Amino acid sequence: MKKYFTLISGSIQKKLAFPANLTLWLLVDIAQVAILPFIWVAIIHEKGNINGFAPADIITYYVILTFIAFATSSHSAKYVEQDIVTGNLNKFLTKPLIYCIRNYVSGLGYNIIAGTIALCTIIVLYFFFPNVILLPFSRAHLALFIISLFIASFLSTCIQQITGFVSFWMGDTSGVRHLRYMTEKVFSGEFAPLTLYPIFMQTVASILPFKYLFFIPISLYLGKISVQEGIYEIIKGIIWLGIFLCILLIMWKQGVKRYDGSGA
C-alpha cells in the first residue's frame, strides 16, 4: 500500500510541477458544462419551474457537477491506449504494481488538487451568491453524497480504463473514446438532469450505470431523492462497480495475453 501512497504523492507533485498542464485539465472540466446552465436558466425563466428544477436548483446542479468532475473524473483512457500502442506498457508489466490501481492513483493527484480548488471556489461563490448556490439538503443527504463520490470516482476510472484496454484488440480507440464520451455525457446527467429528458430516455438512463457518475450524487446533494432511495441507489452503484471491476479484470488478463510490446 505504501508504494501507492508514494505514487499519489508523486502524482500531486508532478501535477504541481506542470501548472500549465493542470490548468488545461481544469479548463476541460469547466468548459464541458460552461454554457449549459445559461441555456437551462433561459428555458426555466420562461416556465418558472421544470420538473422540480427552479433556477437556483439548476445553477447549483452545474456547480456541484463541476466539483464532481474535478474531484472524481478520470482521464486515463488515452494514456492507457498510448501505453499499449507504443509498447510503454512493458515497463509497468515488470514493476511490482497492479497496472489498473497504478492508473487510478496516478490520476488522484489531479482529482485532489482540482477538487480542493473547486471546493474553495464553491465556498467563495456561496458567500457572494447565497440565493443561487444551495447548501446540501440535509446531513444524511450530505453523507450519502460523499459516499456516492467514491463510487463515481471508482466507476469513472473503470470506464476509462476499459475504454483504453480496447486498444489491446483495436489499436486506435479514438472512435470508441468518442462514443464513450457521448454516452457518458447523455446518460450521466452531465448534459442535463436526467429528469428533464423524455420519459423513454429517462427509462434507458435509469437502467444504465452512467447516472452514478453525476446525476445520483447531485440528486443526493439537492435532496431530489429521499434517504431511503439514496441508500438503494448506492447499493445498486456498488453492484455496478463490481460488474465493471470484473470486466476490467477480464479485459486486462485477456489483453495482456495478446500484447506483444511492439513499438517499445
Next chain:
Amino acid sequence: MLYYFRIYRIYINNAVSYHAQYRASTWLHFILHIVWLAMTLFLVSIFFEHIDAIAGWKKEELYLMAILWSLADQISIVFFNNITNLPDLVTDGNLDGHLTKPASPLFTITLNKINIFALYKALGECALLAWLFFHYNFSIDLLHITMGTMLFLSAVIINYSFVLILNTLSFWFYRINNVNEAWFTIFEIGKYPLSVLPKTGRILFLTVLPVAFIAYIPVATITGKFPWYGILYAVLFTVFIFLFAILFWKHALKKYSSASS
C-alpha cells in the same frame, strides 16, 4: 507554389494508400460518427421538449448550428489535424526532421497527414445538411447563404489559426499535449446559441476564445440574425488571427532549440 502542390499531391496519395489498408476501420469510424451526430442532435432536441425557442433560436436553427459545427470540425480534422502533434514533436525533438526539409516546416507539419476518415464523415454531414434545408422551411435568400458560406470557411481558418497558436505555446510550456483536448472541449460550446450568455461571455467567445465564429456566426448570418458590422468584424478577425498565428509560429521557431533527435 507548384512545388508545394506536388508535395501535397504526394501526401494525398500516401493518405489514400494508407487508409485503403484499413477499410473496416473506416466504416467503423463512419458508423460511430453517425451515432455521435445523432446523439448531438438528440441533445439539442431535449431543450425543445420544454420550450419552442431559446433566446429567439428555433429547433431547426440549432440543428443547423450543430451540423455546421460538426462539419467545421471534420474539415479541420481532414486537413489540419496533424498540427495537434506539435507539442510531442517539440518535446521529443522530432521537430528537427521537419526543420531540415527543403519546404516550409509549417506546411509539412500541418499537411503531411490527411485524414480520409474525416472526409467521409464531412460528406455525410453535407448530405444531412441538404436534408435539413429540404425538410425545414428556412426563410433564407442567396445573399445570406453566400455570406454564411464565406463565414463558414472563415471559421475553418480561425479554428486552424487558433489551434496553431495554442500548439505553438509548446515551445515555451512543456507537457501541454492536452491543450488540444482543452480546446476541443471549449470548441464544443460553439454549437449552442451564444446569445444566452451574459455580455462578458459573448465578448470572450468573440475575441479571446473564438468559438462564436465556428457555427454561431455563420448560422446567424444565414438566418439573417447577424448585423452587417458583425460580418465585417468576422472577416477582419479571420485575417488578423491568421496573420498573428503565422507570425507567432515564426517567432517561436527563432526561440526553438532542439532537445534531442
